[in-house]
Amino acid sequence: MRSLKLLILVLLVLSVSSALSFAQSTSRQRLQRSTSIAQNQSNNQLSGYCFSLENETLSSVARIYLEKENKVSGHVNATIHNEEVGYYTSYFQTLQGTKQGKDLKLNMITKIELDTQNSQETWQLEDDFLNTGREVYQRVPCLVSRIRFARGASSGTVENSVVRGSRNIYLLDAKEGQKMEINISSLENNAVFEVMAPNGEILNSEETLSSLILPATGRYEIIVGGTRGNATYKLTVKIR
Structure with missing residues (x-):
């Protein structure tokens, strides 16, 4: 009888120890995931x-x-x-x-x-x-963000609004000789864009549709504004 009680006590101790170990491991995993998420968010900040x-x-x-x-x-x-x-x-x-x-x-x-x-x-x-x-x-006033393509994709779409008198600026890295196609549509046909090359040259202005052979490797800026009032728009960029 005493041996049975001792066995039960040992099993209880092992069970509690295992539960504590599992809880600590889970806590560490959650902390690691949280840290990873925080680092990823920090890495994507602009x-x-x-x-x-x-x-x-x-x-x-x-x-x-x-x-x-x-x-x-x-x-x-x-x-x-x-x-x-x-x-x-x-x-x-x-x-x-x-x-x-x-x-x-x-x-x-x-x-x-x-x-x-x-x-x-x-x-x-x-x-x-x-x-x-x-x-x-x-x-x-301005709003700045990056355009990122999904893995394996050659295009990306952004839906947003731009306030009157402000500009939304999208940054995109591309290579010389690539073709960039841009299209913007808006609810009231009042959103346009311009494209600035890495050297500051304005490649086009106040466009709604554009196809460009890129002159240099570097960071391009797509700058969206409204022609009247606030503008709600969909911007699609394709590079090939």
Whole structure:
């Protein structure tokens, strides 16, 4: 009888130990899954900031993109003008670097007419403005996201809305020589797009249907806006 009680006690201890081990293992698996999900969400994060500047001598648009590990990319597209002497020129800056607090530590390539310049600068990014040390840009509304194709697919579709006066910007990496086909439809026929190449060149403007042979390898921007009021649209992009 005593042996039977001892056997039952041993079985109970083993059962409790097994349950605790299973619970701990399940908890670890859940934690690992949660950590993995959090990491994946973090890896997919992209924050976009759009800024503009307009004064007597400079008209400029700046876009700053913040990605994982505080990496910074973006560009500036500007026109310098002096109406008194009839002088006009434009430049395009490509930005790469890191974000440290509010500071953007940037490596910059500036292309102005036939000249290319390399430089390093520190800019300050605030919620409402961008300070380059020479000019202060004011933030303007925009929504920035990536277009990603499903595995094995050559096209993707986005359904969204754009508010009057704002822009929705879609980033897409592609290669020189590929063909990009874009179509946008909207409930009130009031949504259009333009495509900007990696070097800042606008390949088309205010289109609803386009087919392009891409001139360079790099990041393309598809910029959607409304022609009147708010616009609800469906955007389809195909690359082959």
